[in-house]
Amino acid sequence: MINEVAENEKAIRILKTRGPLPLQEIAADLKITTEGARFQLLKLANEGLVQATTVAKGRGRPQQIWSLTAAGNARFPDRHQELSLKLLQSMREILGAEGFRTVLEANEKAGVRQYSQEMSDAADLESKVRALTDIRNREGYMAEYTKTPEGFLLVENHCPIYVAAKDCNGLCGSELAIFQAVLGAAVTVTRAEHILSGSRRCAYLIQPQE
Structure with missing residues (x-):
């Protein structure tokens, strides 16, 4: 599965999900000692998967913060990224700008239909957000949500279509439109x-x- 990492690389998933963290928090999430966590992180650093930077906070002792490298992020690969990119480029060349926009709109409508069907049992807003989060998780986005004073914050820690989205900004716009439509x-x-x-x-x- 796209979200799985080896047993001895759980720190990679923690950093991917939560972002840069100090050693103590990583150790707490791993449920091991700080020395054990440091050993794992140094091993991953030697493999080029994580890196540490020193951050000074006020008058206190500088803190070492661990984060993923590009190679570490690559442990969560894009799905069919090369094929998707080639297909997008070919459609744009063959159909032209207007035709390509029509394809994106059709894909957006299909996404709304699919999500709406899967979320049909959700009655209130939180149920809808939870259902949407579940859908995005199944699609590989490592999604989660939290309730905030303003409403809800839906977070996607991974983008499995990053390469395609980078080449075609319309994909991101379609995702936002789909969320708005189904919610x-x-x-x-x-x-x-x-x-x-x-x-x-x-x-x-x-x-x-x-």
């Missing part, structure tokens, strides 16, 4: 973080309209 006109969906803009994840703020 309903009574809510506003805003992209708060975007991997293509340099963030480590995509995040969507889902707010009920007053």
